[in-house]
Amino acid sequence: MGRDHGGGIDAALAQHGGARADWLDLSTGINPLPYPVGRISPEAWTTLPDRAAQTALVKAARDFWQVPEGMEVLAAPGASALIARLPGLRTPGAVHIPAPTYNEHAASFCAHGWQVIDTRRAETPVQARVIVHPNNPTGRFYGVEDLDAPLTVIDESFCDVAPERSLVRHAVTPGVIVLKSFGKFWGLAGLRLGFAIGQRDDVNRLAEILGPWPVSGPALEIGARALCDLDWARETRLRLHKDAARLDEVMSRAGAEVVGGCALFRLYRVTSAALWQAKLAERRILGRVFPYAEDLIRLGLPGPDGWDRLEAAL
Numbered sequence: 001m002g003r004d005h006g007g008g009i010d011a012a013l014a015q016h017g018g019a020r021a022d023w024l025d026l027s028t029g030i031n032p033l034p035y036p037v038g039r040i041s042p043e044a045w046t047t048l049p050d051r052a053a054q055t056a057l058v059k060a061a062r063d064f065w066q067v068p069e070g071m072e073v074l075a076a077p078g079a080s081a082l083i084a085r086l087p088g089l090r091t092p093g094a095v096h097i098p099a100p101t102y103n104e105h106a107a108s109f110c111a112h113g114w115q116v117i118d119t120r121r122a123e124t125p126v127q128a129r130v131i132v133h134p135n136n137p138t139g140r141f142y143g144v145e146d147l148d149a150p151l152t153v154i155d156e157s158f159c160d161v162a163p164e165r166s167l168v169r170h171a172v173t174p175g176v177i178v179l180k181s182f183g184k185f186w187g188l189a190g191l192r193l194g195f196a197i198g199q200r201d202d203v204n205r206l207a208e209i210l211g212p213w214p215v216s217g218p219a220l221e222i223g224a225r226a227l228c229d230l231d232w233a234r235e236t237r238l239r240l241h242k243d244a245a246r247l248d249e250v251m252s253r254a255g256a257e258v259v260g261g262c263a264l265f266r267l268y269r270v271t272s273a274a275l276w277q278a279k280l281a282e283r284r285i286l287g288r289v290f291p292y293a294e295d296l297i298r299l300g301l302p303g304p305d306g307w308d309r310l311e312a313a314l
Contacts, residue, residue: 009286016281026280027288029136029158029265031240032303034187035226044217046210053220060227061195065163065180071171072203075215075223078196079157079181082102085209086177087112090151091204093127096120100138100292105130105155113226127151133167134158136289137267137298138260141165150175157181157194160233161240161263171197184264185236186226193219240264250307251299254314265300273297283313 009023044053055099058073067073076082078129083104087095092113097106106116109128129149131142133156141162147154147170154167156178168178181237183189193215196206208212215223226232240263247266248258256268256276270276273289276297280287288298302310 001299004059012259012281012286016284018284022284024285024302024309026299026302026306026310027286027302028189029098029184029262030189030300031185031187031264032301032306033236033239035222035229035232037222037227038186040218040221043212047217048214049215049217049220053217053224054215057215057220057224057227060224061180063225064230064233065168065195065197067167067268068169068172071197072200074196074203074207074210075220076194076196076206076210077214077216077219078183078192079155079179081210081214082179082194082196082206083155084108084111085206086151086153087114087128088209090127090204094124095130096126096127096149097130098135100290102134102136105132105153109264128153130155132157134162134165137265137288137296139262139267140260142167144170147173147176152176154178156238158262158264160185161237171199174199175202177202182223182226185233188222188226191219191222192216193223237263240301247299247301250311250314256297259296261298265298267296267298269295270297271295280313283309283312285310286300 008027009025012023013020057075061073089108094115095109106107109116126149130153131146133142133154134140136158152175156166159166170176171178173223177196178217180195182191182193196203197313244263244266251268252258256270258266260271262266273294273296277287277289290296
C-alpha cells in the first residue's frame with residue numbers, strides 16, 4: 001500500500017512548470033507562520049545530544065500536553081518514524097482504521113502483516129485500532145468509546161489547535177498510545193520531531209527500536225524552547241481559527257461547500273475536485289484532492305502573502 005501526502009510541489013513543477021518559489025503550497029496542513037526558532041547553540045550541531053537536552057525536551061512536552069503522572073514520553077525523528085514502527089509492538093491481526101483518513105497508518109500496518117479493515121464489523125474482532133484525532137481530512141473528533149482495542153493508537157498530529165479535545169489523559173489505559181507531531185501546529189515540518197505518549201512497556205520498546213540519539217541536537221533545543229512558549233501557542237491558536245474562518249468565507253463565495261477540516265486545513269465539496277486543482281495549479285497554487293472522492297478538495301491556510309493570490313485565482 002502506498003503512502004501519499006500533501007506537499008507534492010515536485011510533481012506540480014513537472015506537470016505545470018514554474019520554479020519552486022513561484023508556488024503557493026496549500027496541499028498540507030502546516031502552519032504557514034512557523035515558530036521563530038531563534039539562535040541555536042553551536043554545541044547542538046557539533047556534539048552528540050546529551051541526556052540533559054533530552055530530559056529538558058521531554059519535561060517541556062510533559063508539561064505542555066499535561067501528560068498523566070507515570071506515563072512515558074518518547075521524542076522521535078517525526079511522527080512518521082513512530083507510525084512506521086508501532087505495528088511491530090503486537091502480533092499481527094486485524095486493525096480497524098476508520099475511513100476516510102490519510103493512508104500512512106494503513107501502509108505501515110500492512111507492511112507488518114496486519115489485515116486492515118476500514119469499517120467496524122461485529123464478526124471481525126480487532127486487535128488494534130487507529131484513530132486520527134482530529135481526522136485528516138474530515139476534521140472528526142473521537143471519544144473515549146472509541147478506545148476499545150487491545151492496541152489503540154490516537155494520532156493527535158493536528159490536535160494542538162484544540163487542546164481541550166485531546167485524549168492524552170487516556171494514555172493511562174493499557175495499550176493506548178498517543179502520537180504528537182511538531183511539524184503541523186508549530187509549522188516546522190522539516191525539523192522532524194514527534195512524540196509517543198503511553199505506558200512504560202510500549203514506549204520503552206519503541207525507544208529500543210529507534211536506538212540511541214533519535215532526535216538531533218537542534219531539534220531537542222528548538223522543541224524544548226517552543227513547547228515552553230505558551231504565549232506563542234495561545235496567540236497562534238487564535239490566528240489559525242480566525243484564518244480558517246476567513247478561508248471558509250473565501251471558498252464559499254467561490255461556490256465551494258464547507259464539509260470539514262480543522263483550524264490547520266479545510267475540506268470543501270465542489271463539482272469537480274480535479275478541475276479545481278488544475279485551475280488553481282495554472283495560477284501556481286497547489287491544493288489536495290483524494291482518489292476516493294471526486295468532489296472533495298482540501299486546502300491549508302495561506303500565509304499573509306497568499307490571500308490575495310488565492311482570491312484572485314478563485
